[in-house]
Amino acid sequence: MTEPLRTASRYRNIVYWITTLIVAVESAMGGVWDIARLDIVREVAVDQLGYPAYVLVILGIAKIPGAFVLLAPGLPRLKEWVYAGVLFIYLGAAVSLAVQGEPAAVGPLGFATMTCLSWATRPQRRRVIAPGSWTPGRLRARLGSGRAVTIVFWGATGVVVAVLASGGIADLLGRDATVAGMLELGYPAYFVTMLGAWKIAGAVVIALPGLGRCKEWACAGAFYNFIGASASHFAADSGVEHILWTSVFALCVLVAWALRPASRCLEPAPPPLSATVPGVDTKLIR
Structure with missing residues (x-):
């Protein structure tokens, strides 16, 4: 790898880990706050935006394991589902705030942007489904x-x-x-x-x-x-x-x-049966 490519890869990893840590920590802390239904959370979600209080518990239960999946090594498919869920939450929050005429919609949009950056800069081992994995x-x-x-x-x-x-x-x-x-x-x-x-x-x-x-x-x-x-x-x-x-x-x-x-499917097509079963004659399959 040439020096420019090495430098680009280093910066890419820095962007990935900064954005991933921010999103994961916010999701984990936000999940705990949601489940606890702290006053600061209720004031925004319930009093200001009009959502039912129980939805905070639903979101909290989803956010906490999602944060761990983002930080864990591997798990590329689970990461796709978590990225989708996190982005939906942030965009939903941004739209809800915008409908109410609140400038605070910029906050969720910022986290949505970080989610997209984390997704786009993840290393190969966190995005590519390994051959032979269940798909x-x-x-x-x-x-x-x-x-x-x-x-x-x-x-x-x-x-x-x-x-x-x-x-x-x-x-x-x-x-x-x-x-x-x-x-x-x-x-x-x-x-x-x-x-x-x-x-x-x-x-x-x-x-x-x-x-x-x-x-x-x-x-x-x-x-x-x-x-x-x-x-x-x-x-x-x-x-x-x-x-x-x-x-x-x-x-x-x-x-x-x-x-x-x-x-x-997200992953490439699986190899033919003849390529995965030792001793099988491809002529017999044809």
């Missing part, structure tokens, strides 16, 4: 491309896309029943519009072919959305059917994610 594409290759696997994949994917798209349209149109349901859970009305935009974007990305990395983030966002909805219904003491349906949709996201063909 959706490898699982699909193991199960085969039979009709049953294809039906389950497209069935789960169709459910996720349909629920996200229909829910997103209802959110963006401000359907009375949709807004009323969100208000019953304690969320502000503007949250419906923000959620609707994310749902539509996620549905489009999951439905389209290719886009492996975008699909990883869209699946993460869809899973967080449904799990968050299930937790919200539980905290708000909604009917059991609401908790069950949102949990089923979250499970559909995981199934659709796990059974994706290699062309829709």
